[in-house]
Structures are given as C-alpha cells and as structure tokens.
Amino acid sequence: MSASRIVLNEPQQHRFEINRAALVDAAIFREEQERIFERCWLYVGHESEVRAPGDFRTRTVCGRPLILCRDSRNELRVFLNTCRHRGTVVCREAQGNAERYTCFYHGWTYDRDGRLYAVPGQSAYPPNFDRTELGLKEPPRVEAYRGFVFLNFDANAVPLREYLGSAVEYIDLVLDQSPSGRMEMIHGTQEYDIRANWKLLVENSYDDYHLLTTHATWLDYLKSSGVEVKRPEKGHMLPSHGLGKDLGNGHGTTDNVNFRGRPVAAWIPIYGDAAKPELERIRAELVQRLGPERAKRVADTNRNLLIFPNLVLLDGSSVSVRSFQPLAPDRMRVRAGALGPVEETPLARQVRLDSFLTFYGPGGFATPDDIAALEAVQEGLGAYKEVQWSPLTRGMAKQGEQLNTDEAHLRAFWIQWDKLMRAA
Amino acid sequence: MNDVARAEVEDFLYHEAALLDAWRLDEWLALLTDDATYRVPSNDQPESDPKAALFTIADDMRRMRARVARLKDPHAHAESPRSRTRRLISNVRIVERAPLRVEANFVVYRYRGNEDVRTYVGRYRYTLVRQDGGLRIKAREAILDAMELASLGTVSFIL
Numbered sequence: 147m148s149a150s151r152i153v154l155n156e157p158q159q160h161r162f163e164i165n166r167a168a169l170v171d172a173a174i175f176r177e178e179q180e181r182i183f184e185r186c187w188l189y190v191g192h193e194s195e196v197r198a199p200g201d202f203r204t205r206t207v208c209g210r211p212l213i214l215c216r217d218s219r220n221e222l223r224v225f226l227n228t229c230r231h232r233g234t235v236v237c238r239e240a241q242g243n244a245e246r247y248t249c250f251y252h253g254w255t256y257d258r259d260g261r262l263y264a265v266p267g268q269s270a271y272p273p274n275f276d277r278t279e280l281g282l283k284e285p286p287r288v289e290a291y292r293g294f295v296f297l298n299f300d301a302n303a304v305p306l307r308e309y310l311g312s313a314v315e316y317i318d319l320v321l322d323q324s325p326s327g328r329m330e331m332i333h334g335t336q337e338y339d340i341r342a343n344w345k346l347l348v349e350n351s352y353d354d355y356h357l358l359t360t361h362a363t364w365l366d367y368l369k370s371s372g373v374e375v376k377r378p379e380k381g382h383m384l385p386s387h388g389l390g391k392d393l394g395n396g397h398g399t400t401d402n403v404n405f406r407g408r409p410v411a412a413w414i415p416i417y418g419d420a421a422k423p424e425l426e427r428i429r430a431e432l433v434q435r436l437g438p439e440r441a442k443r444v445a446d447t448n449r450n451l452l453i454f455p456n457l458v459l460l461d462g463s464s465v466s467v468r469s470f471q472p473l474a475p476d477r478m479r480v481r482a483g484a485l486g487p488v489e490e491t492p493l494a495r496q497v498r499l500d501s502f503l504t505f506y507g508p509g510g511f512a513t514p515d516d517i518a519a520l521e522a523v524q525e526g527l528g529a530y531k532e533v534q535w536s537p538l539t540r541g542m543a544k545q546g547e548q549l550n551t552d553e554a555h556l557r558a559f560w561i562q563w564d565k566l567m568r569a570a
Numbered sequence: 571m572n573d574v575a576r577a578e579v580e581d582f583l584y585h586e587a588a589l590l591d592a593w594r595l596d597e598w599l600a601l602l603t604d605d606a607t608y609r610v611p612s613n614d615q616p617e618s619d620p621k622a623a624l625f626t627i628a629d630d631m632r633r634m635r636a637r638v639a640r641l642k643d644p645h646a647h648a649e650s651p652r653s654r655t656r657r658l659i660s661n662v663r664i665v666e667r668a669p670l671r672v673e674a675n676f677v678v679y680r681y682r683g684n685e686d687v688r689t690y691v692g693r694y695r696y697t698l699v700r701q702d703g704g705l706r707i708k709a710r711e712a713i714l715d716a717m718e719l720a721s722l723g724t725v726s727f728i729l
Contacts, residue, residue: 240614240717334612334624337718362645367636479720484624496621500628508719509610509627511640514648514726522647 153564154535155557160542162557166530169343169523174567175475181566182455183208187289187296187309189457189469190214192485193222194293194330200243200258204235205481206471207297210285213237213247214295217259222290224297225260225282236282247282256282292321293329294457294467313397316451320461322444323410324487325431331467332484332499336507339479342520343527344456344472347480348559350516351458351468352400352450354388354550355540360519364505364512368406372415375405388550390541396454396562398555404448406463406505409498410487411445416504417497424493452555454562459485464502476524482507571670571700579672579698580662582705587657590728595638598728602707603699606631609711610725616713626725641727648726654681655727659694669708672696676712678729688722690729691715 152174154163168174188207191214195203202215204227211227213236227235229249236247236256246263248255253266260282268275287298289306291314296306303309310317321327340347350356358365369375376385388402407414411429413422432441451459460466468482486498505512538560541552548554589598602608610627611618620628629637640646661675678690697709712729716722 332624333622334615334618335718336612336624336626337614337720338723339719339721340723360647363640363643366643366645367640370636370639492621499620499622499624502624503628504633507624507626508724509625509726511636514724515646517724518648518726 152567153560155561155564157542160539162538162542162553162560163535164538164560165534166527166536167534168563169345170475170527170530172475175472177567178472179208181569182563183472184299185303185566186455187298187303187306187453188455189453189467190224190288190295190297192293192331192467193290193295194488195241196222198243200245201241202237202239202244203241204237204239206479208299208471210299211235212285212297213282215244215258218257222295223260223284224288224295225284228283229254230262230280230282260284292317292327309395310453311394311397313393313395313399313451313453316393316399316401316449317459319444319449320451320459320465320485322432322436322440323465325435325489326487328488329465329485330488332486332495334483336482337479338508338517339473339477340470340517340520341477342517342524343475344470344478345559345563346520346523347470347478348452348455348458349556350520351460352390352398352452352550352555353553354384354390354400354402355553356516356519357384357551360515361512363515367504367511368414368416373406382549383551390548390550390552390555392555392558394558396559397452398558399449399451400550400555402448402550404446406448407501408445408448408462409464409494409501417501421493421497424491425497428494452559454559460506463505464498466502466506571667574664574667574670574698574700574705576662576664578705579664580659582698583659583662583672583674583694583696586707587659591655591657593641593652595641595728599635599638602631602634603701604631606634606707607709607711608634608728609709610729611711611713613714613716613718626719627729637728646726648724651683653727655679670698670700672698680727690722690725 152165152168190207196216199216199218199220202213204213213225213227215223217223227237229236231254234249234251236249246255246257255264257263262277262280285297286301291306378384386403386405388400391399391401404412411425413425432444448462456470458468465485466482467485470478470480472478484502503510507513538553538557541548541554608629611625615623641649644650656679658677659674663673665671665673674694676694680688692714695711698705699708
C-alpha cells in the first residue's frame, strides 16, 4: 500500500476519504516515523518541569530516550540519553537532580553540561581518543515557545516559531490565563497506553461531533450538578456555538463558546460556593489586564488545539497538555498533565485540579469513554481490507464557517499528513 | 478504636471487595460515610495532596455517587460491557487506632471484553470509623506500584 492512495481528496465532488490502511499497516507506520516524526517539531516537555541547575526528567520521544534538564548555567538542555561508549542509558531515574550522569556499565561520567568528565582506565585508549568529542549528544534542533520545549531530528527544519505559524494565537490565548503570561506543569503525570493508532487520538482530541454520544454520561453529570445545557440552535448539534479551524501546517483547533465550567473563570456549581468570589476576582483581573473583549475570549471560550503531529492543548474544563508517542500501528503511549498559572492561589489551583478530573484522564468521567471508542475503532479496523474507506466530509459542501462538529480541521490534519508522506 | 481486632477489619475489607467485584455498587456506597473520599494518586506522585497535585481520581462523596450512577449507565462506554474484576487483599495491618488507619496490599485482575487480563498491583490506605455498630469507610486510597499506568490503560472501574 503506497501512501499516495491513502487520502482521497476531491473537493469539487465533495469527496474526502481516508484509506483505513493508514491506521493499520506496518509499512505505513514505519514510513510515518521517518517522514513525519523525524521531520516535524515534537513536544518534549515544559520548562517548569526542570527549574534548578542539575534538575532532570527522562522521557522518550519518537523512540529516543531523552534527558530534559538544566545545565550548570541553568540553561534548558535536551540530551540523548545514551552513553557514547556502548549505548547504555546514563540516567535511569524518571526525575531528580544530578551533579553528574554516570553510566553504571563501565563508569563513563558526564557533567551537567553533557561533557564527558571521566573515563575509568583512560590510558588504555590510543592517543587519538578525544574526550572532548565524546559528550552526550543532543538532538539536532531544540527550541522553545513560551515555555513549551520542542525538538526536531531534522537539522534543516524551519524554525519552531515559523512551524507553529498561526497556532501561536491559540497558545497565547491559553497563556493569557496567567497575569504574568507564565504557566507551569503541576505535579502528577497521567501516562497510559491506548490500543489504537495515534492518528485516532489526533482526530478524537478536537472532534466535537462525538460529544453527545460518546460523552452522554458526562453531559448528564453536568446537568445533574446544575449546569445549564441548552438545546442546540437550528443546524447545530451542541449547546453552544463552536468552530473547527484549520490553522495551517496541519495544526487545527476548535474555538467554542463555553457552556461548561472553566477555572479561569467561569464558575459552575461543581466548584462550590466558596470558590465563587475567587473566580470573580480572577475574571476582574482578566478584564483589567486584557480589556473586556479579550477577557471574554480567555474565560468564555474553550479550545482543543492540535499542534501537528502529536501535541494537544485541551483548554476546556481545565488545561491539559497531552502528547502521545506511537508504539505500534495499533498502540500509543499518552502522557498528560495539568497546566496552571504560576501565580494561582491555592483555592484556584484546587478548582483547576478538581475540574480536570471531572472530564480528563484515565479516571475521569469522559476520557475513558474516548479511549474505549478509539479501541473499538481499532478492533473494527481488522476488516480494513474489506471495508477500505472512511468518509471525512462533514461540512464540505458548506460555504463559510466550519463548525466544531464539521470535519474541516480534521481534513487539514490529513492533508498535511498526506503531503509529508508523499514528499520527496 | 481499641476494640477493633484485625479479623474484623479483614472481614470488612473482604466484604467490600466482594461487593465491588459483584458490581453491587449501591451497597458499596452504603459502606462509606457522608464525608468519605476515594483517591488514586498519579503513579509518579504517590504521596500527594489532590489540592496541589494532579491525581487519577480524587472523589468526594458527591462525585462518588455520580461515578456510581455513571458506571450503572449503559452509556458509560468504557464500562459497557463492564469489567470483570477479582480482588485479592492481603497483608492487612492496623497502623493506627485513633483514628483507625488500615493498610493492605491488593492485586486486582481486570478482564474486559476479549482483552488480555490487566493486573493492578498496589496498596490500600483506609481510614475507618465505627458507625451504627459496624465499620464504615471515611477515606480509601489505592496507590499503584507501577511507575505509570502504561498497559493498564484506564481506571474506569472502582479500584
């Protein structure tokens, strides 16, 4: 199956179909690794996860073991976590603070700046052995945008800021929750596997078409707790107006009028009466800092933003930073956490974390049903040779705005995927 | 509570496990006090406070009732058809008597649909109180030993 026959896009005929082999085929999966994951900017972590010289976190991105850390000058660095001698991972802890990284196998030791600091029995190496050339390697490119750290395995990639393009407008909107424009990852990581192709989670993360059916029990929970869930207007499926937007370069987002609670700053009864004045205070600060219009945009709209290919910012019931690593055609590992303003009060932080758990995560009232849906899709795809194509045409015949329950933003993802898979 | 023997605590925990395994969730709710909490911390932050750290589950009684209502609803797709679980509870210890705090080890085997078994291993931390002659749960926390959920996937049933 060649990648050129995966996305069938005929706008004049209102045809847009995905060949299901894209979600099953092992050869396509391997090709994706090279053509997409080794060429695109990939999220590594947030600068707040390492704060002081020597702080580190280990994680895996695109199969590569990495150390996200602060060097001796407190600069943020990313090292490939592999000893230059035999390849052993030199840091085997999930997080901590290290003076040096010592490979336990033969004892090669690296300092915080990645320099090879000591080699036991170095005199046995020939004269051309040069310790200065044997420091920990770094990915070809590491760049950050407002605290979000990305890497690129392609040295010739465009700069991160250019790659993100108009998606930064939506990242900025999330960060406007903070008076200083600075947010931090809160302790506690939700890391879990889904037995489905990673692209199914891309679609699911910002497809609002599934909300009513997949998340019926979550909507019932909101209603029973006193949240007003209005009847949809004519031509709409959801209680409030919402758009699906193609942001270019494969990025996309929903842009919705909020009807659920938001820690910044839309109070719902679930938050409790004690939190009401705090949310009013947060909203007043927003209005004062940003003006009434921008404040309304921050507090009274929500968005699920996809940064192509595998980072999602869910700015809804809370803010979740979710990235996922493909492990096999039918398996991925998801890593998610909560992002909050650095200056948030303990009460506001509590509301943020509690609100997170009502929807998101492996124990939430909604995410487990998403996961069940994706795993049920993957099971159904066992018949991909007999039932080859999935339509993705919602909204295609419409002029003007595309709703969050249409599929223009999903098509934008697949068009970019197809373009990269077919590139020379 | 100096009148509580370990055998009574064990009987109580085994009874709770039987109710959960049988999906008799309303009867399970009746074992909890009105101010009860149920928590599963994030795997990488096992000793945390849900006010300051992200948990997998941090329910008060209101949300536990909502959780049970959800689990009984056929539209809770993650548990429809429901998981079949089997809990083994062991190494039960009374670690404090006022308040009555109990720790125990658990292994929960979970089967769902045609999936392979998923095995949840960890320890429980309970705070129990005496109410109407019997024991009741004021706090229960399930702390998983795995560094990450990984192949365990979700915790959509009551752990």
